[in-house]
Amino acid sequence: MGLHAALAVHPASGHGAAAHVAEAVAARLRPAVDRLDVLTAGSVAQSRALMRSSPAEGLDVLIVLGGDGAAHQGVQFCAEHRVALGLIPSGTGNDLARALRIPAGPRAAADALARALQAGHRRRIDLGRFGGTWFATVLCSGFDAAVNARANRLRRPAGPRRYDLAILTELAAFRPRPIVLHTDEGRLALEATLVAGNTPYYGGGIPICPSASPRDGLLDLTVIGSAGRADLLRLLPGLRAGAHLDHPAVHTLRSRTLRLDAPGWPVFADGEDQGHTPIEATCVPAALTVITPIEAAPG
Known part of the structure; x- marks a missing residue:
């Protein structure tokens, strides 16, 4: 049996950019596989339904054309069904594609x-996994999650600048709160915001966890x-260069497991709303x- 692939197209990704390049992307992929099904989904529910019908057809590879939200849905499906995942970035952040060193342009990526x-x-x-949800890039809570929620509501500006604007807006309401972290090393209580990364990037290329590797078994x-x-405000200019790690208020550590006890903070994973704390997460190698x-490989 030959290689059977499906191209999952999320037309709304990148403010409609995915819809414009879908045909060109499919044309580039077809010579590399024996069968290519094009699955066009207008909603998360429709995307999940189309993906669920694919294993019965003997699917080998799911290729997602879209942004991090679309990639997140692909990760859920592929991890559960042991199907390989490919990404064609066409969204606002494209952080998982960036971490896997996939070219930024959809045609070049294809x-x-x-x-x-x-x-x-x-x-x-x-x-990473918490509850029944997988995440491939970053799990964030507190200030970072509030920024993510605001960025998702903004229509402009496009691209990474949308996250920068959300950061500045959320600063007006920011208050550190007491949290308790439980990691492999023990218990840590402090006033904080938190990010747990399986890969380095969030917010359209901010290397919030610069040393994170998706192949070391740790968050x-x-x-x-x-x-x-x-x-x-002093931290912000250095965020996109990873210089925030030099600030005395920033702590870094690694752990296979994480439990966060906090006062009902919002939680986002791969840029998607996942409810509120408390949460327990694990890295699944x-x-x-x-x-x-x-030409490239993840770290």
Whole structure:
């Protein structure tokens, strides 16, 4: 039996950018597989329904054309059904594609994935898991999650600047709160915001956990301690360069497991709303097979 792939198109991703390039992307992928089904979904529910029908057809690879929200749905499906995941970035953040070093342009990404498919180039990466949900990039709570929620509501500006604007807006209401972290190393109580990363990026390329690797079996934790607005304002210019780690209020650690007890903070994973704290998360080694460019590999 030949290689059977499906291209899951999320037309609304990137303010409609995915819909415009879907045909060109499919044309680039078809020569690399024996069968390519195009699944066009207008909603999360429809996307899940289309994906669920695919295993019965013997699906080998799911390729997602969209942003991080679409990638998040693909991760859930592929981790549960042992189907390989490929990504064609066409969203606002594209942080998972960035972490896997997939080219930023949809056509270039499709060409790179076609070469990888023809060469049988696959890798396994870790995923984070909490409750019944998998996450591939970053789990965040507190200030970071509030920023994510606001960024999702903004229509402009486009791209990473939307997250920068959300940060500045949320600063007006920011208050550090007491939290308790339970990790492999023990219990840590402090006033903080929290990020747990399986890969380095969130917010359209901010390396919040610069050393995070999706192949080390651990979650990287970046904790901003008791920092007021003035401290956060000083942190902002260095965020996109990863220079925030030098600030005395920032703590980093690694752990296979994490429990966060906090006062009903919002929680986001891969940029998607996941409710509120408390939460318990675990790193699951080699939980997902990904198609990555031959020229590059995840860390």
